[in-house]
Amino acid sequence: MNIALLGFGVVCGGVYDILKNMPEYNVKKILIRNPAKLTMDCMTLDFADIENDSEIDLVVEAIGGLHPAREYILAALNAKKHVVTANKAVVAAYFDEFVAAAKENGVKFMVEATSGGGIPWIKNLQRVGRIDKVTKLHGIMNGTSNFILSAMTCEGKDFSDVLKTAQELGYAEADPSADIDGDDVRNKCAISAAIAFDTKVDVNSIMQAGIRHITKADIDWFKENGLVCKLFATAVCDKDNFDAVVEPVLLGCDTVEANVPKNYNITCLYGETIGEVKLYGQGAGGLPTGNAIVQDIIDINTNNAFDISFGKEMNKAEIIRGKYYIRIPAGLENYTEFIGDITEKTFTLGDDTVVVTTETTPAKIHSLLDANKDKAVFVARYF
Ligand SMILES: NC(=O)c1ccc[n+]([C@@H]2O[C@H](COP(=O)([O-])OP(=O)(O)OC[C@H]3O[C@@H](n4cnc5c(N)ncnc54)[C@H](OP(=O)(O)O)[C@@H]3O)[C@@H](O)[C@H]2O)c1
Structure with missing residues (x-):
């Protein structure tokens, strides 16, 4: 060939x-x-x-x-x-x-190499889809943000110090925004959801929040409460509807995802008969990503490549729900307009206020973020 x-x-x-x-x-x-x-x-x-x-x-x-x-x-x-x-x-x-x-x-x-680097993720979504309807997927799909969150959690470091180390090691770009603000994960989330649900997905319809504003104080509070923060892509489908969002989540510290170290990735799917499947590995790098490309090349050459069809008409709907941790910097007065009606409890963290919400939708929380883009609001959904 x-x-x-x-x-x-x-x-x-x-x-x-x-x-x-x-x-x-x-x-x-x-x-x-x-x-x-x-x-x-x-x-x-x-x-x-x-x-x-x-x-x-x-x-x-x-x-x-x-x-x-x-x-x-x-x-x-x-x-x-x-x-x-x-x-x-x-x-x-x-x-x-x-x-x-x-x-x-x-x-x-x-497109195997687009999502999850060397992890055989896309092919397995397609393979599972031969038998099962894939109803949910989630994952840590960005090594840079996982490197930062892992180092903050395990070594107690500040965000800016860890970002600097990540840049020195070549894990993060000089402009790290695509990695830490969720753009990179959003692209992978859109591709994964399109394959999993066999439908067209408008990447711009996926709400995103990143880890730019996470602080050592957040991480310390999570630790005290047995939680670990990771940046997740989440997508679900229900009959003719699907939903997808990219945002930090809070996981129990003994979950598999919470323990994904350094710049590693994990991708997870749920199928009706196969149940839960988790794939762990190198999400980037020349050889792991090159490996994914060569696997696609071999599949094409040996006639083993799956067809992508986008055969289903599906609508984007509000299906994902959860409780949120929201840290609001001192001086941001307008937050009660957005989340006053879903406040379960509030407490102070240094000069900031933390609100833990009742169960709600990402749209509700992201409206607060969108209205305060210049403020260091940090949100994470309890997963
Ligand atoms: N790096 C990873 O681990 C990884 C993992 C998964 C997916 N990806 C994706 O793979 C793609 C490539 O990433 P990479 O890390 O390999 O980037 P890279 O190291 O910057 O390589 C890009 C290459 O493309 C060349 N190039 C750029 N524009 C070109 C043009 N118009 N015509 C001809 N050559 C052009 C560059 O040339 P110059 O040397 O002259 O700039 C360079 O050789 C990106 O879309 C990235 O998101 C990367």
Whole structure:
């Protein structure tokens, strides 16, 4: 099988290293964008060299971002080449367009590496879906935020100190917002829900809250109360409706998810006959993510790839409910407008007020966050 790689960074570097030892797979061309990095004969600066090469069967896209990734993926599919991608942002935004183009051209579009890195998550969602309706999924799907929360919990450190360490270790970007504000998890949540529930999911309809405002005082209070905080993607479905949200959750300290260490990920699903399944592993990195891509390549080459169809018409509805821990900074007076009617108890934490709510919906809590975006309000749902 002749393969082209788009990009040659962390992920495509990992794919290249794995395929090097698999002679039946030939990396025929690699698209890069910087002429100074043209170090191999197979490298090109021109995507048309790949699009117009009829010997190339499959294109791996790992350049990241929305554009020109979207255009390259569509052009490759329309040139009747299979596409395997790790780019969660472009898939979350244009999943149905890619699936339709793949179908029209009789080729495969595969996304294992977008969600959960090396964890065989997407394939198992599809496999479980052959027998069961997947009714719920959740998971820790961002290694950077888990690294930060784990270090705060286990080592008692402040958020800013741990973020700095994560940046020094290369786990967090100089601009960490995609990881700590939940954007990255939201993309993975949208892709996972679309696969699990076999329906189109508008990524922008998924509410998100991150861990930017969590403090040592929050973590200390959670510990005193036998709780551990993790950033979760959660999605559920009920008949023709589904719901999904990305936000911090509070877990009992003896749960499997609470004990996921460092930058590891865990993904969990519930099926009617299989019950609960939890998959744990490396959610990122060149070789684990490269491994997920090569698994997709092998599945395509051996005719073992699942079709993605989005066969069900489903509506987004308010299904997820829970009690929330909300820490409100001193001076934020308007909070009772939003949560006065669902307050179960309040107490002070330093200068701040904490409200524990009665059971409610994410929409109710996120309306408070949206109205106070510039304030350091921290929320977490009791899971
Ligand atoms: N890193 C991970 O562990 C991981 C895990 C799962 C998914 N992903 C996803 O995989 C994708 C790639 O991530 P990565 O970590 O491999 O990124 P990366 O190390 O920054 O590599 C991206 C590569 O693409 C090249 N590139 C960017 N735009 C291009 C263009 N227009 N034309 C040609 N080449 C272009 C870059 O070239 P330059 O060197 O010139 O910048 C670089 O070689 C992202 O969507 C990411 O979200 C990453």
